[in-house]
Amino acid sequence: MSSDRRANPSDVLRPRNVGAPIKRTEDPRLLTGNGEYTADRKPDRPLHLAFLRSGQPHARIERIDTSAALGAPGVIAVLTADDIADDFKPVIPFSRMPNYHATPIVPLASRKVRYVGEPVVAIVATSRYLAEDALELIEVDYEPLGAISRAELAIADGAPLLHEEAGTNVLLAREFKKGDVGADLKAAAVRVGGRFEMTRKAPLAMEPRSYAAEYEKRRDAITLYTSSNIPGIVRDAVSESLGLPGHRLRVVAPDVGGSFGSKGSLYPEELLICIAARKLRRSVKWTADRLEDVSSSSQAFAEIVNAEMGFDANGIATSLQADVIGDVGAFSIYPWTCGLEPVQVVSFLPGPYKIGSYRGVVRGVATCKPPTGPYRGVGRPISTFVTERLMDLGAAALGVDPLEIRRRNLVRAEEFPYRIASGIIWDKTGFTECLDAAAEAVGYGQLRKLQAEARKQGRLFGIGIASYAELTGIGSRIAVAPGMPINTGSETAKITIDSTGAITAAFGVASHGQGLETTLAQIVADDLGARFEDVRVIQGDSDEVPMSTGTYASRSAVLGGGAAKHASKILQEKIKRVASHLLEANADDIEVTEGRAIVLGTDRAVTFKQIAKAVYSDMKTLPVEAREELTATYTYDPINGTTAAATHIAAVEVDPATCFVRILKFVVAEDCGRIINPMIVDGQVHGGVAQGIGAALLEELIYDEDGQLLTASLVDYMIPSAPEVPLMDVVHIESESAVAGGFRGMGEGGTIGAPAAIANAIADALSPLGIGVSILPMTPERIFKLMEQAKGREDE
Amino acid sequence: MTTEVSVTVNGETYHVPDVEPRLLLSDFLRDLLGLTGTHVGCEHGVCGACTVLVNGDSVRSCLMLAVQANGAEIITVEGLGSPEELNVLQTEFREHHGLQCGFCTPGMLMTGEDLLRKYPLATDEDIREGLSGNLCRCTGYQNIVAAIRSAAVKRTEKAS
Ligand code: FES
Ligand code: FES
Numbered sequence: 012m013s014s015d016r017r018a019n020p021s022d023v024l025r026p027r028n029v030g031a032p033i034k035r036t037e038d039p040r041l042l043t044g045n046g047e048y049t050a051d052r053k054p055d056r057p058l059h060l061a062f063l064r065s066g067q068p069h070a071r072i073e074r075i076d077t078s079a080a081l082g083a084p085g086v087i088a089v090l091t092a093d094d095i096a097d098d099f100k101p102v103i104p105f106s107r108m109p110n111y112h113a114t115p116i117v118p119l120a121s122r123k124v125r126y127v128g129e130p131v132v133a134i135v136a137t138s139r140y141l142a143e144d145a146l147e148l149i150e151v152d153y154e155p156l157g158a159i160s161r162a163e164l165a166i167a168d169g170a171p172l173l174h175e176e177a178g179t180n181v182l183l184a185r186e187f188k189k190g191d192v193g194a195d196l197k198a199a200a201v202r203v204g205g206r207f208e209m210t211r212k213a214p215l216a217m218e219p220r221s222y223a224a225e226y227e228k229r230r231d232a233i234t235l236y237t238s239s240n241i242p243g244i245v246r247d248a249v250s251e252s253l254g255l256p257g258h259r260l261r262v263v264a265p266d267v268g269g270s271f272g273s274k275g276s277l278y279p280e281e282l283l284i285c286i287a288a289r290k291l292r293r294s295v296k297w298t299a300d301r302l303e304d305v306s307s308s309s310q311a312f313a314e315i316v317n318a319e320m321g322f323d324a325n326g327i328a329t330s331l332q333a334d335v336i337g338d339v340g341a342f343s344i345y346p347w348t349c350g351l352e353p354v355q356v357v358s359f360l361p362g363p364y365k366i367g368s369y370r371g372v373v374r375g376v377a378t379c380k381p382p383t384g385p386y387r388g389v390g391r392p393i394s395t396f397v398t399e400r401l402m403d404l405g406a407a408a409l410g411v412d413p414l415e416i417r418r419r420n421l422v423r424a425e426e427f428p429y430r431i432a433s434g435i436i437w438d439k440t441g442f443t444e445c446l447d448a449a450a451e452a453v454g455y456g457q458l459r460k461l462q463a464e465a466r467k468q469g470r471l472f473g474i475g476i477a478s479y480a481e482l483t484g485i486g487s488r489i490a491v492a493p494g495m496p497i498n499t500g501s502e503t504a505k506i507t508i509d510s511t512g513a514i515t516a517a518f519g520v521a522s523h524g525q526g527l528e529t530t531l532a533q534i535v536a537d538d539l540g541a542r543f544e545d546v547r548v549i550q551g552d553s554d555e556v557p558m559s560t561g562t563y564a565s566r567s568a569v570l571g572g573g574a575a576k577h578a579s580k581i582l583q584e585k586i587k588r589v590a591s592h593l594l595e596a597n598a599d600d601i602e603v604t605e606g607r608a609i610v611l612g613t614d615r616a617v618t619f620k621q622i623a624k625a626v627y628s629d630m631k632t633l634p635v636e637a638r639e640e641l642t643a644t645y646t647y648d649p650i651n652g653t654t655a656a657a658t659h660i661a662a663v664e665v666d667p668a669t670c671f672v673r674i675l676k677f678v679v680a681e682d683c684g685r686i687i688n689p690m691i692v693d694g695q696v697h698g699g700v701a702q703g704i705g706a707a708l709l710e711e712l713i714y715d716e717d718g719q720l721l722t723a724s725l726v727d728y729m730i731p732s733a734p735e736v737p738l739m740d741v742v743h744i745e746s747e748s749a750v751a752g753g754f755r756g757m758g759e760g761g762t763i764g765a766p767a768a769i770a771n772a773i774a775d776a777l778s779p780l781g782i783g784v785s786i787l788p789m790t791p792e793r794i795f796k797l798m799e800q801a802k803g804r805e806d807e
Numbered sequence: 808m809t810t811e812v813s814v815t816v817n818g819e820t821y822h823v824p825d826v827e828p829r830l831l832l833s834d835f836l837r838d839l840l841g842l843t844g845t846h847v848g849c850e851h852g853v854c855g856a857c858t859v860l861v862n863g864d865s866v867r868s869c870l871m872l873a874v875q876a877n878g879a880e881i882i883t884v885e886g887l888g889s890p891e892e893l894n895v896l897q898t899e900f901r902e903h904h905g906l907q908c909g910f911c912t913p914g915m916l917m918t919g920e921d922l923l924r925k926y927p928l929a930t931d932e933d934i935r936e937g938l939s940g941n942l943c944r945c946t947g948y949q950n951i952v953a954a955i956r957s958a959a960v961k962r963t964e965k966a967s
Contacts, residue, residue: 034901039890041909042897044844044883048910051843140829217848217856217944218910268846268910269944301849524908524945690904697947698907725853725942733935733948761947 028533028543029752032690035529036548037266037522046266049221049236054294057223058087060284061142061297063132063149064307065124068160068379068718069171070153072122072131079148080134085141088291089149090133090283092121098286099252102277104343106494108350110184112177114342114377118283123156125173125341126379127718128306130279135287135295158718162315162338162376173341173377182339183350183375185493187357189432190368195330199321203404204332208786209393209766211313211338211712212705214386215730216523218268219304222281223296224288232259233285240270240521241277242551243559244346244497248277249285257553260285264551264561267523271702271762272385273308274523275563276344280307302723309384310712313338314356314393320366320401326411328366328420331432333357333397335373340382347492349375352383354493355390361431362398363442363480363656364420369432379718385563387702388481388763395479396787399767403475403774404783413476413771414450417658421446421478437480440654440755441682441744446478448742449658449680458662458676466779471665472675473776477767478658483756484569485652491564499563501648502570503556504578506535508586508641510627512620514539514546516575519559520567521551525695525758527567530687534572534752538579540586540603541619558646565655565756568687573751574647581643586622592637593617593625653748655755657681659700659764663772670791670798672708672773679764680742684755689743692757696741699761705731706762707769708788812877816840817886828874832866833857835873836883844884844913848942855941858914858921859883865921884913887920896920896958905954907945914941919955928959 040046077089101115120131132149136142157171164170165180173180196202223236233255239245239262246262249255267274280297288295299307318333337353344351357371406416422429427439458474465472485491487500505517516535520527532546539546549555583603590608591598594615601608609616617625625632626641662676679696686692709729713721722728747753766787773794774784780801786793809825816836823839831850836842836859848856850869857868860882888894893901896919906912915938922928922937934952943951 035904037909038901038906039893041906041912042884042893042900042916043888043890044842044885044913045890046909047843048846050847051837053841140827215944216908216910217854217942218846218908219848266909268848269908271944298847301851301854526907694904694907694946694950697949698945699947701947702944724851725849726851730942730944732940732942733938733952734932736948738931739947739949 052223059139062130065129068158073152076150080145083145085137088135092119104345108494187371192370196321200324204319209312212311214271214273216269219299221298224284226288241561246553264521311386339375340380344384359394391763399477445658445680453678471776473772475771480656483565486649504574505644512623517549517555521561534575578645649750659768661768661772670794674737682744683757684748685753703765707766832871833868856914858917899954903954905951911943
């Protein structure tokens with residue numbers, strides 16, 4: 012073989028890491044207790060915060076007496092709204108949306124409280140125990156202003172106003188319209204509809220929210236360690252509010268114990284802890300206990316949807332009409348606003364279907380509860396629940412199989428890009444492919460036979476299907492939250508080879524369980540031509556890249572991955588140029604792989620270490636003009652974003668005696684484009700589905716008429732434990748997407764499809780009794796009541 | 808009124824003076840001994856994140872006072888293996904992707920160790936039952952069960 016025969020470049024460049032189930036870089040530290048979560052930080056002689064929170068749903072603060080608390084052992088300071096009035100500017104969750112009233116965010120309630128759990132007074136003491144002891148010595152007199160416990164009450168005439176400045180409790184109103192829904196519904200062969208509800212839910216990350224403001228005296232600077240998935244946004248907001256420039260305010264999200272949205276907004280406690288650290292010139296720590304976390308972290312869902320769908324005689328959905336009321340809680344969250352969740356519901360209601368005409372109206376209504384905010388799936392769990400229930404109702408009315416009615420209505424392969432009736436554009440995605448693959452994996456035909464058998468024996472056995480599509484990796488053309496002015500559409504990667512030849516890749520994303528240290532390193536390794544184990548990924552640190560917003564909205568693989576690819580490419584070109592000097596070869600003849608630059612088809616090569624030495628350390632190896640710093644920064648913006656889709660199928664059995672629902676089978680067929688790490692993708696689906704099971708069967712934050720939370724402990728707020736979660740089967744359809752690398756986002760999908768699939772399965776199981784499913788979670792208590800009512804009807 | 812607490816943790820003996828009787832074992836381990844591998848997820852005995860082994864039995868360290876552990880032998884997650892040399896169960900967690908955010912993981916590992924030492928774990932249902940007092944919000948449990956199953960198989964292979 013002649014030595015100058017060229018290897019095929021595509022052989023050399025074939026991805027080695029992307030697509031492989033590479034074991035995670037994060038794991039060795041996390042498995043051995045060597046992770047560092049915010050509460051694990053050990054700053055020098057830290058002080059500890061405790062909050063006195065409102066026990067009143069809605070009241071004027073008449074008097075606060077902190078004198079006794081101030082004298083308590085270990086107490087260093089007691090802070091009320093008046094004490095810190097000059098230390099910050101309120102943070103305004105701005106939006107360009109018409110008919111939206113922004114509500115300012117302040118660290119401590121001033122003049123009045125608006126929900127049970129709102130922070131009113133902060134105590135700083137030498138230990139957490141002592142700070143909590145002193146809370147009991149604070150006296151607050153309240154003048155009750157009347158609780159607003161439900162959205163329907165908030166919009167009633169004469170309801171007390173939560174925000175007088177807004178002049179209304181309706182903080183947001185919007186309408187989406189296409190075609191003539193009224194006429195189409197009138198013309199429909201079959202109309203189905205109802206009132207659907209998903210109750211209030213907690214994202215409930217296992218790590219409670221936690222902050223540590225570490226004060227640096229010599230330059231009046233703060234490093235805020237925060238259990239946040241948006242450290243960059245927090246940095247910018249705190250900087251603005253406290254008047255601290257970014258180089259004196261570093262915000263770091265270290266290891267974060269899950270978020271699912273609950274750590275994806277700015278919190279009053281983040282402002283307060285920085286104010287306290289600055290005032291006292293000391294480091295301050297705070298970690299929520301579980302009660303505080305459940306009753307003050309952003310919550311989810313809480314929407315009522317009155318909807319109607321019309322079908323023609325062939326089972327084609329022609330029209331959809333929906334009226335959504337979102338119970339958004341007492342405040343808009345920053346930066347997403349209270350519009351995030353409810354507006355998303357009306358945006359996504361048409362789902363993956365070609366529904367001709369649409370009218371969706373939405374109102375976000377203030378009540379005396381903690382704010383709702385982002386939660387895994389945002390809006391889509393409920394839009395999917397409603398639309399998929401309507402599909403099944405339509406199928407039943409027309410005598411069509413649920414699988415078939417979806418097949419008739421899904422956007423087909425040749426019809427992409429497709430603009431659905433609410434205006435969202437789906438790019439080419441495997442909608443029908445997912446449906447078919449899920450049906451095949453679950454053995455749909457066989458399952459229906461099993462069901463027929465079970466029914467003969469009087470068992471309540473049901474099968475449920477849910478298909479959905481979502482937008483992921485959203486670029487700058489679309490605001491992640493409606494009308495929000497912050498650009499969340501781009502992401503920066505900065506990749507550097509230092510003078511020792513070590514590779515560091517810094518990103519603005521902030522992993523909190525997704526394994527981005529691994530997946531982004533996989534991409535960098537392939538595209539730069541490095542060995543996977545040589546790439547260190549840094550993220551979640553506002554000092555590392557100039558712009559970072561964080562990890563949310565299924566954006567990090569798409570945006571971070573895209574930035575990684577581009578920055579890697581730029582850096583690789585630099586490596587080639589240096590190598591061409593060192594190897595005396597044409598840069599075009601050099602390939603970079605496994606941490607070496609090689610003249611193609613020869614054994615002449617230099618390592619990254621040799622290249623770095625030549626650039627940074629050697630006196631004369633390179634001419635001056637060839638000594639380019641080995642670093643590349645790229646900010647990637649996919650402009651639009653990309654679609655991801657899936658079909659979930661569940662088989663359940665309802666026990667008529669206990670009313671418990673057992674999930675017998677669960678299959679997910681999903682299209683997240685090019686898979687970076689299949690092991691991690693499966694893990695995301697499993698976890699998402701488990702949360703969807705919680706939403707479908709167990710989890711509910713119950714507030715009574717006085718605005719008191721009745722389910723603040725993990726005994727009362729039940730999340731799925733291992734016995735409640737079935738074995739899941741995940742099938743992947745990898746249709747290439749148009750964004751860099753062909754990735755699609757997929758961190759949220761499990762939670763979007765599962766509630767709807769389970770709801771449909773329960774409805775199917777209970778259909779012999781004439782029971783429908785219109786509210787989630789379907790707790791044993793709800794099922795029991797519905798069965799009793801059904802019996803009552805029979806008896807009549 | 809404070810007392811001295813003497814404990815052996817991961818083979819090392821500590822004599823800690825001036826321990827308040829109300830101090831939780833979880834806070835004692837984390838704040839006084841600096842062993843922050845033990846996590847606190849609820850402080851009311853439900854989530855299992857704080858699980859440690861006390862005299863060979865799994866215990867929720869948020870439900871035990873430090874003074875009650877006086878004289879005890881405790882093993883925490885730091886006592887299992889090191890990043891360079893994971894123990895069998897830790898290795899299986901990594902192989903099977905049995906952790907995402909890692910917050911529940913120390914408790915899962917300590918409960919897993921306890922299950923592996925004491926029970927036959929004949930079926931995966933047995934493993935799921937055994938884990939029912941440990942909450943994980945990330946993984947959906949499937950890969951945790953697979954990791955413990957695999958460790959159980961290895962344990963049997965080693966024993967035979
Ligand atoms: S922290 Fe101990 S059981 Fe949750
Ligand atoms: S891995 Fe995050 S809670 Fe279990």
